[in-house]
Structures are given as structure tokens and as C-alpha cells.
Amino acid sequence: QVQLVESGGGLVQAGGSLRLSCAASGRTFSNYNMGWFRQAPGKEREFVAAISRSANSKYYADSVKGRFTISRDNAKNTVDLQMNSLKPDDTAVYYCGLKYYGGNYYAASTYDYWGQGTQVTVSS
Numbered sequence: 001q002v003q004l005v006e007s008g009g010g011l012v013q014a015g016g017s018l019r020l021s022c023a024a025s026g027r028t029f030s031n032y033n034m035g036w037f038r039q040a041p042g043k044e045r046e047f048v049a050a051i052s053r054s055a056n057s058k059y060y061a062d063s064v065k066g067r068f069t070i071s072r073d074n075a076k077n078t079v080d081l082q083m084n085s086l087k088p089d090d091t092a093v094y095y096c097g098l099k100y101y102g103g104n105y106y107a108a109s110t111y112d113y114w115g116q117g118t119q120v121t122v123s124s
Contacts, residue, residue, distance in 0.1 A: 006022050006096050006115045008118060009118030011121045013122070016122070021079075034072060035048075036048040039093050048081070052102065055074075092120060100112050
């Protein structure tokens with residue numbers, strides 16, 4: 001079984017920054033691809049960023065390119081999301097996901113485990 005625990009969410013003003021972290025336990029972290037998704041009230045869960053097991057490949061939603069950076073530390077079993085130049089539209093619950101296989105990183109249905117989420121609120 002895999003456990004994923006997100007942290008680092010909070011309230012920030014527009015233009016500010018936050019760094020989210022996801023800690024994984026229960027499996028060999030370096031064997032798995034990781035992603036960040038978000039879900040705003042009344043909306044579906046949407047892709048934000050993903051990173052391959054070796055960190056050789058990174059993927060971003062168009063809405064966050066140039067503002068967000070995903071990274072991982074396989075020695076610490078963590079994956080981080082650095083979020084800069086935050087906008088009110090970034091307000092959502094952010095979820096960390098783990099997927100066994102590569103392929104489509106953009107679809108939430110391809111992820112095998114999820115964390116409980118962390119709230120990010122950006123005020124205007």
C-alpha cells in the first residue's frame with residue numbers, strides 16, 4: 001500500500017509563491033511517476049504537472065507553464081511543486097498522485113494512488 005501526504009498549502013496574495021510537498025511511503029518511490037492535480041469547487045480534477053520516475057521528463061498544464069516547477073527527491077521520497085506568480089484562478093485543493101506506468105500523464109484516471117489534498121487559496 002502507498003501513502004501520500006501533501007503539505008504546504010495556505011492563503012497567499014496574488015503574485016505570491018507557495019511550495020507544496022508530497023511525501024510518499026510504502027513503496028520504492030523511485031519506481032513511480034508522480035503528478036500534481038487540482039480541483040476547484042464545482043469543477044473536475046485537472047492536471048497541473050507531472051514528473052517521470054527519473055525526473056528526465058516533466059509535463060505542465062499550459063495554464064501553469066513558466067510559473068510552476070515540479071521536482072522530486074528520490075532519496076527523501078518527496079515530490080514538490082514550486083508555485084510562483086500565483087493568481088486567484090489557481091485557488092483549489094491540490095492533490096499529489098502516483099502512477100505505476102508512463103504514457104498519459106495528463107489524465108487523473110491513470111493514477112493509482114492519491115493523497116488527501118492541500119488547500120491553496122490565492123486572494124486578489
